[in-house]
Amino acid sequence: MKFYVEILGNIPEMAVAEVEALSELGKGKVNGKDYLFVWGEVEDLKFFERLGMAHEYGILLFSSDSPEEIIEFSKSCNWEGVIKGSFAVRKERMANCIYDIQDLDKIIGGTIYSKGFKVNLSSPTTVIRIYCGEKLWLGVRIREFKGKEFENRKADRRPFSRPIALPPRIARAMVNLTRATRELLDPFMGTGGMLIEAGLMGLKVYGLDIREDMVEGAKINLEYYGIKDYVVKVGDATRIKEAFPGKTFEAIATDPPYGSSTTLSMERDMLYKKALESMYEVLEGYLSIAFPEDFDAIDVAESIGFKVIDRFYQRVHSSLARYFYVMKV
Ligand SMILES: C[S@@+](CC[C@H](N)C(=O)[O-])C[C@H]1O[C@@H](n2cnc3c(N)ncnc32)[C@H](O)[C@@H]1O
Numbered sequence: 001m002k003f004y005v006e007i008l009g010n011i012p013e014m015a016v017a018e019v020e021a022l023s024e025l026g027k028g029k030v031n032g033k034d035y036l037f038v039w040g041e042v043e044d045l046k047f048f049e050r051l052g053m054a055h056e057y058g059i060l061l062f063s064s065d066s067p068e069e070i071i072e073f074s075k076s077c078n079w080e081g082v083i084k085g086s087f088a089v090r091k092e093r094m095a096n097c098i099y100d101i102q103d104l105d106k107i108i109g110g111t112i113y114s115k116g117f118k119v120n121l122s123s124p125t126t127v128i129r130i131y132c133g134e135k136l137w138l139g140v141r142i143r144e145f146k147g148k149e150f151e152n153r154k155a156d157r158r159p160f161s162r163p164i165a166l167p168p169r170i171a172r173a174m175v176n177l178t179r180a181t182r183e184l185l186d187p188f189m190g191t192g193g194m195l196i197e198a199g200l201m202g203l204k205v206y207g208l209d210i211r212e213d214m215v216e217g218a219k220i221n222l223e224y225y226g227i228k229d230y231v232v233k234v235g236d237a238t239r240i241k242e243a244f245p246g247k248t249f250e251a252i253a254t255d256p257p258y259g260s261s262t263t264l265s266m267e268r269d270m271l272y273k274k275a276l277e278s279m280y281e282v283l284e285g286y287l288s289i290a291f292p293e294d295f296d297a298i299d300v301a302e303s304i305g306f307k308v309i310d311r312f313y314q315r316v317h318s319s320l321a322r323y324f325y326v327m328k329v
Contacts, residue, residue: 002060003028004039004139006092006131008053008169012036014312014324015053018173022047025179034133035094039063050201051145052172058129058141067104070136074108079115082140085125086118097132104130108138158191159224160217165193166255166290170324172197177310177326178251178286185249185282187237187275188256192218198253199227208235208243238266238274240282252279253288258320273300280304283329293321301327 003023007015019038020030028042039060048057061082062073089109091101108130113119127141150172151157155165166174175184175198184198189207191214199205199222207230209215215234222230235243237256256275259268266274272295279287287306291297298308306327315321 001028001043001045002039002041003045003048003057004037004060004129004131004137005048005051005057006055007036007038008055009036011053011170011312011314011324014173014177014314017310017312017326018051018053018176019048021176021179022050025181034131034135034137035096037094037131037133037137039137045142049143050172050176052150052169052176052197054145056129056141056144058139058143060137060139062138064136064138067099067101067136070104070130070138071107071111073138074111079112079117083112083117083126083128086120087112087126087128088119088121088124089128089130091130091132094131094133096134098134099132099136101130101132101136104132104136153193153196153225155191155193158193158196158221160191160220162191162214162217164190164257168193168197171253171255172201174253174255174288174290174324175201175203175251177288177324178253180251180253180285183250185240185244185252186254187235187240187252187279188254189218189232190214190255192221192232194253194255195222195230195232196225196227199230200225204229205232206230206244206249207232208237208240210234210236238271238278240278244282248282248284251285251287252283254279255290258292258322269295269300272297273304276301276304276306280306280329285328287327287329288324289327290322290324293323297323297325301325305329 025047026042026044030040089105091105131137153168183204185206186194195205310326
């Protein structure tokens with residue numbers, strides 16, 4: 001099945017990598033990208049329900065280099081199989097759009113209407129999408145990810161709140177980059193942001209934090225968001241084996257302290273190195289981890305045995321920039 005994802009523009013390389021990871025889970029792959037429009041083919045679309053760094057995803061129906069061809073397609077397409085209930089056509093002119101699409105939505109909408117389908121511009125049950133970039137893309141939306149859903153899980157909306165948590169969309173993408181399908185460990189869980197996202201995806205979640213107040217707080221947060229399948233403990237990320245004797249983990253996603261707003265249990269770079277060693281001992285698959293830009297994670301991780309698959313840069317504010325890494329044992 002052909003799909004499209006409209007990704008967010010803040011860290012686009014990471015958003016594409018998230019789509020790639022979920023495509024892999026759906027037994028398929030990404031075939032290309034046109035600005036913020038990513039497209040490919042999968043056997044199973046269901047993993048895209050987990051997306052974090054995306055505006056929407058859907059089924060790709062057609063692509064073309066000319067508006068006329070898209071109009072021709074809309075005349076010949078069997079819309080019976082596509083439109084349920086009412087419909088609306090919505091167009092998106094991306095920053096790299098090279099076509100005149102001024103009336104394209106109205107023309108295609110008119111074509112579909114003339115075939116007997118009901119238009120509802122304010123709340124249609126089916127949304128037909130036109131994206132304009134270097135090419136023209138026509139699709140049908142399956143799911144829109146509204147900002148509001150994620151807003152409700154932001155650090156300051158959690159019952160136990162500390163200003164140390166990653167934005168939920170980023171935490172979710174980090175979980176997805178691990179390709180986890182069963183379980184996830186966050187050994188520096190803090191208020192539990194990563195575990196909330198993973199738990200909402202149906203993964204069993206495990207967490208450690210060196211501070212008892214964080215562990216109690218993370219429990220409150222997990223319960224608040226309806227997550228039941230969790231094990232969280234006071235423990236040291238540099239000694240994971242001691243906290244979970246005999247256990248290995250399918251995936252790890254984590255955001256260690258950067259040293260300014262959170263307490264460090266030892267010198268920062270030593271903590272990172274020892275934590276990476278400890279994660280390597282218990283990990284079966286992928287690690288997704290954030291580090292401040294001035295830490296040389298590639299050399300340290302590779303000397304432990306990790307393969308560094310990807311790295312994405314984010315400047316958070318004038319005094320903080322970080323990299324998100326994806327590594328594999
Ligand atoms: C940046 S915060 C994690 C934020 C988290 N993603 C959230 O949603 O709140 C880092 C956490 O690591 C914890 N920590 C520091 N040293 C640790 C260690 N050696 N083992 C486990 N946790 C540690 C801190 O107490 C802090 O809660």
